[in-house]
Amino acid sequence: MIEIRIHPQSFDIDYEMKRIQESSSSGAMVSFLGSVRDIQSKNSLKNLEIEHYPKMAHKVLNETAKYAFEKWKLSRCLIIHRYGKLKINDPIVLIVTQSDHRKEAFKANEYIIDFLKINAPFWKKENTSKDSYWVSQKP
Amino acid sequence: MKLIYFAKVREILGKSEEIIEVPSEIKTIQNLIDFLISHDPSYKAALEDKDFFVACDEELVDMDFIIKRKSEIAIFPPVTGG
Numbered sequence: 406m407i408e409i410r411i412h413p414q415s416f417d418i419d420y421e422m423k424r425i426q427e428s429s430s431s432g433a434m435v436s437f438l439g440s441v442r443d444i445q446s447k448n449s450l451k452n453l454e455i456e457h458y459p460k461m462a463h464k465v466l467n468e469t470a471k472y473a474f475e476k477w478k479l480s481r482c483l484i485i486h487r488y489g490k491l492k493i494n495d496p497i498v499l500i501v502t503q504s505d506h507r508k509e510a511f512k513a514n515e516y517i518i519d520f521l522k523i524n525a526p527f528w529k530k531e532n533t534s535k536d537s538y539w540v541s542q543k544p
Numbered sequence: 545m546k547l548i549y550f551a552k553v554r555e556i557l558g559k560s561e562e563i564i565e566v567p568s569e570i571k572t573i574q575n576l577i578d579f580l581i582s583h584d585p586s587y588k589a590a591l592e593d594k595d596f597f598v599a600c601d602e603e604l605v606d607m608d609f610i611i612k613r614k615s616e617i618a619i620f621p622p623v624t625g626g
Contacts, residue, residue, distance in 0.1 A: 527625030528551035535547035539552045542622040
């Protein structure tokens, strides 16, 4: 089962993990959580603004999950990605992959986050106390 | 033709979308970009450094891609998701 969610509101990591773990008897589950980090600058981060292209973002996340699901024979794959204005430490993205064995779950999870970082249409803008700038791509 | 813009490209152009009439000789994405740049200097500022991607109906396409007139064409900078 593949589940893709793109929304501005936060999510409860413990709830998502428990829900998936209890819904299947597969033995291995891997999660990746990406959060807003502080920036190395004199001016502290006020917020991180995430913009996205809704139709294409859904399509890319769905296709990426589908590819990983089939390649690594997953039993569950969840991707949650937020948009809007976020603060330091706020969760941005959660990827949960579940399979019978750990290697497949790890590989699938890494593939998904690496792929979406350079292909999913989301853009980050850092707003500091003094100025604002768009974050450049870091594969 | 519907054009939509995101992030830095949207900010430089000062608009998130527009419907434009393009001459029939505009066949490829490259033709379209050249047309936009010649049409208005703000496109030059947004697109001249070539640091952007183009998606046609939510699929990334190359500069030699042949445009379909009813498509939604999105122009945006390199993505920074995750």
